[in-house]
Amino acid sequence: MSKFADFQLPLIKNEPPKNYGPQSVEREQLVAAYRELESQLPVTIPLGVNGKDVKTNDIGEQRCPFDHKKVVARYHRASPADVQAAIESALEAKKEWENLSFTDRAAVFLKAAHLISTKYRYKLMAATMIGQGKNIWQAEIDAAMEIVDFLRFDCKYASELYSVQPPENSTGVWNRTEYRPLEGFVYAITPFNFTAIGGNLAAAPLLMGNVVLMKPSDHAVLSNRIVYDIFVEAGLPAGALQFVPGDAIEVSKTCFNHFDFAALHFTGSTNVFRSLWGIIGENVAHGKYRTYPKIVGETGGKNFHLVHHSAQIRSAVVNTVRAAYEYQGQKCSALSRLYVSRSSWEAGFRDQLLQEVKALKVGAPLEDLSNFVGPVIHRGSFDKLKAVLQSAAADSEVEVLAGGKADDSTGYFVEPTILLSKNPKHDIFKTEFFGPILAVYVYEDESLEEVCELIDTTNAYGLTGSIFAQDRIVVRKLTERLRNAAGNFYINDKCTGAVVGEQPFGGARASGTNDKAGSGMILSRFVSPRSVKDTFAYADSVLYPSNL
């Protein structure tokens, strides 16, 4: 592969938001795209193997969470033989894909970003709204802005990584570091809740020259397939990315049993990730793989807001409501435990919080644009959340301050709920519910150290957290004290809404490997660097001076 210049990437900037206000062009175009997609349901989705659509005899259904009778997609499910074929054709495609220059690989993803920002923006948003139950704004920040940002910033970070070269060359020597793609294939498993994350789980390793098998979440097959099609339209060669929806355990088993399995790129729940790590670890112990697979996973959270008595109350309330209830609390970053000082609680926090939460409208995204809270994703989630509400209502240690009801007559709707408890070790402060349920503990103003200890040790997670305080000395102390409690830490802001290029995202402890999606750090997990020493001097004596 000849090289005649060091090309510069175009200036990489965040995708600007559109605002979708009344009478705006973007609102009109989005609604039109939504209606068009709605008229085409159910969409048939084949596998994408070696660049070809493959149909199987095994059909799965993705249903609309706010209207569960409506089938959004009928998707073909891969058998073990289909997955095996996908792996072999990915390994075949690898030779050409990894030998393309970085410029050409980056061009594919910059073009995909452009296509999503323009031609496919509203289609991808509509699929995310109908399939995953997002309202307009939540779809815009995910299926338009964040995915475009991932694709563009990945190119910038990859280019920066490639430029990291050994700082020293002895006389007559040229040292170089080559960032080789992994030997084998990458297996990407996507979550339901972010179209952008699904896209980036495939795109990040692909950009570094890897080939990828993508198993979409059963509840995001439509949006994930549109992303796959966009990558292909942008010039991704056949076979570099294989789209294999199917039984999660079966598809994974075939991947994990393959000698050339080189990396897992996962986003989803903690328990699933732990079990996958166990399977891979066991296989490693039996020498099943060519190389030690990389394991990259972003998982659950039980994220906190800590409101100090010096906090500006109104701002802390507004941020609390948004963080807990946007997208029905189904962001891994969502707020689910609030620790508020008694004086703030009594000086207006409580009343404003209740007033705001009771005013939140619940319903389908386009039925009424003022609906702030939509449906939870599926029957399993609805049943689990309903059981949490029932047990809270019967629990003498818990007071239901707002919400508490659930209705699945048309869609999976759960009321935005506030649970107050005097027991800070209650399960409501420990378990990730992944729904619109906020647990509240009111602490005495003078017990700041005790509350920090609670935040840090009550559960196993370490994903996101925020502190609200105007007193700068307190801000400094809390920032130090809670250093390991969150991988994304916010001061006087909500614990959701990380922006690629601004706040690389991820947490440690039970929340994941903290490789930070939307940064160069994660890209470095998908390469196997080679150090090359190129010597120009001739050797002419075996003995060293010290041997003389």
Ligand SMILES: NC(=O)c1ccc[n+]([C@@H]2O[C@H](COP(=O)([O-])OP(=O)(O)OC[C@H]3O[C@@H](n4cnc5c(N)ncnc54)[C@H](O)[C@@H]3O)[C@@H](O)[C@H]2O)c1
């Ligand atoms: N930390 C982050 O960056 C981040 C981002 C988004 C979501 N999440 C987490 O994801 C979870 C919600 O997403 P979800 O409901 O899609 O999670 P999930 O764990 O149920 O599913 C995630 C993916 O794993 C697959 N899967 C499920 N069981 C499997 C098994 N036994 N073997 C192999 N694959 C399996 C699913 O089919 C899906 O594709 C929450 O816990 C949330 O906190 C974390």
Ligand SMILES: N[C@@H](CCC=O)C(=O)O
């Ligand atoms: N990056 C998103 C969360 C992604 C997880 O679901 C945020 O910061 O809110």
